[in-house]
Amino acid sequence: MIIFRKRGGGSLSAKKVKEKKGLNKYPRTLLEQFYRTMLTIRSFDKKVEEKFLAGEIPGFVHLYIGEEAIAAGVISNLSREDYIQSTHRGHGHTIAKGADLKRMMAEIFGKKEGYCKGKGGSMHIADLSIGMLGANGVVGGGFNIATGAALATKMQGKNNVSVVFFGDGASNRGTFHEAANMAAVWDLPVLFVCENNQYASTTPYMTTTSVENIADRAAGYGMPGVIVDGNDIFAVYEESQKLIDRARRGEGPSLLECKTYRVKGHYVGDPERYRTKEEVDKVCESNDPIDRFECTVLDGKLFSREELDAIKASAGKEVEKALEFARNAEEPEISELFAGVYA
Amino acid sequence: MREITFSQATLEAMDEEMTRDERVFVMGEDIARQGGIFGQFKGLPDKFGKDRVKDTPISETAIVGAAIGAALTGMRPVADMHFADFMGVCMDEIFNQMAKIHYMFGGQRSVPMVLRAPDGLINQAAAQHSQSIEAWFMHIPGLKVVIPSNPADAKGLLKSAIRDDSPVIYFEHKALFNTRGAVPDGEVLSPIGKAKVAREGSDVTLVSYSHCMGLSLKAADILAGEDVSVECIDLRTISPIDKETILASVAKTTRLVIAHEAVKQGGVGAEISAIVAEEGIDFLDAPIVRVGAPFTPVPFARPLEQAYRVTPEKIAEAIRGLF
Numbered sequence: 001m002i003i004f005r006k007r008g009g010g011s012l013s014a015k016k017v018k019e020k021k022g023l024n025k026y027p028r029t030l031l032e033q034f035y036r037t038m039l040t041i042r043s044f045d046k047k048v049e050e051k052f053l054a055g056e057i058p059g060f061v062h063l064y065i066g067e068e069a070i071a072a073g074v075i076s077n078l079s080r081e082d083y084i085q086s087t088h089r090g091h092g093h094t095i096a097k098g099a100d101l102k103r104m105m106a107e108i109f110g111k112k113e114g115y116c117k118g119k120g121g122s123m124h125i126a127d128l129s130i131g132m133l134g135a136n137g138v139v140g141g142g143f144n145i146a147t148g149a150a151l152a153t154k155m156q157g158k159n160n161v162s163v164v165f166f167g168d169g170a171s172n173r174g175t176f177h178e179a180a181n182m183a184a185v186w187d188l189p190v191l192f193v194c195e196n197n198q199y200a201s202t203t204p205y206m207t208t209t210s211v212e213n214i215a216d217r218a219a220g221y222g223m224p225g226v227i228v229d230g231n232d233i234f235a236v237y238e239e240s241q242k243l244i245d246r247a248r249r250g251e252g253p254s255l256l257e258c259k260t261y262r263v264k265g266h267y268v269g270d271p272e273r274y275r276t277k278e279e280v281d282k283v284c285e286s287n288d289p290i291d292r293f294e295c296t297v298l299d300g301k302l303f304s305r306e307e308l309d310a311i312k313a314s315a316g317k318e319v320e321k322a323l324e325f326a327r328n329a330e331e332p333e334i335s336e337l338f339a340g341v342y343a
Numbered sequence: 344m345r346e347i348t349f350s351q352a353t354l355e356a357m358d359e360e361m362t363r364d365e366r367v368f369v370m371g372e373d374i375a376r377q378g379g380i381f382g383q384f385k386g387l388p389d390k391f392g393k394d395r396v397k398d399t400p401i402s403e404t405a406i407v408g409a410a411i412g413a414a415l416t417g418m419r420p421v422a423d424m425h426f427a428d429f430m431g432v433c434m435d436e437i438f439n440q441m442a443k444i445h446y447m448f449g450g451q452r453s454v455p456m457v458l459r460a461p462d463g464l465i466n467q468a469a470a471q472h473s474q475s476i477e478a479w480f481m482h483i484p485g486l487k488v489v490i491p492s493n494p495a496d497a498k499g500l501l502k503s504a505i506r507d508d509s510p511v512i513y514f515e516h517k518a519l520f521n522t523r524g525a526v527p528d529g530e531v532l533s534p535i536g537k538a539k540v541a542r543e544g545s546d547v548t549l550v551s552y553s554h555c556m557g558l559s560l561k562a563a564d565i566l567a568g569e570d571v572s573v574e575c576i577d578l579r580t581i582s583p584i585d586k587e588t589i590l591a592s593v594a595k596t597t598r599l600v601i602a603h604e605a606v607k608q609g610g611v612g613a614e615i616s617a618i619v620a621e622e623g624i625d626f627l628d629a630p631i632v633r634v635g636a637p638f639t640p641v642p643f644a645r646p647l648e649q650a651y652r653v654t655p656e657k658i659a660e661a662i663r664g665l666f
Contacts, residue, residue, distance in 0.1 A: 083416065085412075114449070115448070115449060115451070116447060116448050116449035116451070117449035117450070118449075119446060119447060119448075119449050120447045120448060120449065124447045124448065126448040126451060126452075127451075128415065128448070128451045128452040129451075133412070133415060133416075134444065134448060136440075137439070138435055138439050138440075141435060141436075141439065141440060143408065144404060144405050144407070144408020144409050144411070144412065144436065145408055145409075145411050145412035145415070145440065146412060147405065147408065147409045147412060148408060148409035148410060148411055148412020148413040148414070148415070148416070148420075149412040149413065149415065149416045150412075151409055151412070151413050151418075152412065152413040152416040152417055152418045153416070155368065155394065155395075155413075155418065156417060156418075162412075174404060175404050175405075175408065175435075178400070178402035178404045178405035178408075179405055179408065179409075181400055181402065181405070182399070182400055182402060182405040182409060185400065339450070340445055340446045340449065340450040341445075341446055341484050341485055342445070342485070342487065342508075342509040342583075343445050343450075343453030343454070343455070343507075343508035343509045
């Protein structure tokens, strides 16, 4: 099921828009952070796509374009000490957690200055210093790692939470079910965030998944399962905040299903034989999370178009700098091949 | 020197390491309330509490995955696999996650954890509770694989494994748990990656490990009565393998036999044979011989299991064929 939202038409007064959306409670700095994070992700992944297609980036690349509101909305509730566990489609989560764009891009280019010294690539970026436990090349490979981080947190008497992002496809892995049970039975501070982007790799999820709503599966593990419009950053932020606060209070894990849509192929270069261009265009036109944010804040007169454009330009500039850095960075020395097999 | 069982030796190792380092904890199926199905965790929950000695759901994937997550975030978990055979359930966690994270993330964070894997033949437990699968793991870069044959090394290797910053798989043969042996008082640490000459000899090198090590020493006894002097090497670590000790011994004896309980095809013996063929072929005065199980699943019925087993007599017979 795809949720479509009309673009804001400006028919309501600014005051009414603010009231309707509950925008008055948002500090301007937070709104700016939402926008900057989403734009940085968009701009970063567009650049990665461009350079992959130009033959500059090797390997496999999976883009987060169109799903930015989820990473930006959820992670805005986390501190540096909280943990996130990401997926093969991980650039968005990594950026939202505060990773260095230069080291990310250098890693994607396979360079020595990359996060993993060029040994991981796009699917394996991690920054343990900011609680980013890693992207994962195996669908569903991250659930239990997140559970373990939450277990450690609890044993260490800390107040941090562990957020694991996963797709609709990964919810069919046994790892999801084992992690959900363990997290629930031990009351671990975990938030399971399902990015239901409608496609499990290249297969429409409804053709291979027994339930329409992944959130329904939470009931099987005695935890709350909440559905939210994943392209509405305000809704994502607010619903994830409640569940994260709950986890911090020691009340255990929960599942947030964010309904979204993968506007890009499974990977860059995907021939996308499984859907029509019209289907994709319709979502891009009517349900883009960044467009929706812009309409809301413009209608609410919280930002002017000029202010938004300035933020957009500055995010784009950061990505350009990262690209420049990655291109000029050195390739790893051959001796690096043998380093780090053991700790 | 005092004698204790293999099982007691592992308990002492756990007790000492959990006392020394509060980051160390252990989780697995049936370990807290039951004390482990082989009694190898008995008493630990009373001393350290059920938070540090945790009963888990029957979810091997969750156990190993959670151990990885905890290891990445400041703990030093030990995860019990119940039976080594069940590692098949969580192979992704073992070989795609645990083994690779340190390298794949550019050395950002180590994954200090131990998987305890009770393996081997006992009580006609049949195809899914009897296997020796250590060779699978020597094919995976990033893992250390240790496999003690006696109580002293059971303690020493477990303590070293817990202190190691790399993930370690610790195979403990089920038939060894109740065997007794000398274990020194005080600190016992066996080095990982170092084989031991368990018995000196001059005519043939016999490499073995785990339960089969005892069978190999018996074979050496049999052959001593026939004027054949067997040098027995206890491998102790499967990966990284101690080539130097093996090659030095073969240089001296000029003959090599490898014996293990696991199936011969694709086993540890195959790797050792290849190492000696590549790096020590000139030392040899006879073909390399491997003794292992036939290429069949472990059968249930007593005569079939008996036929499957490596025995001292089978090892002795293989060695006689070299002279």
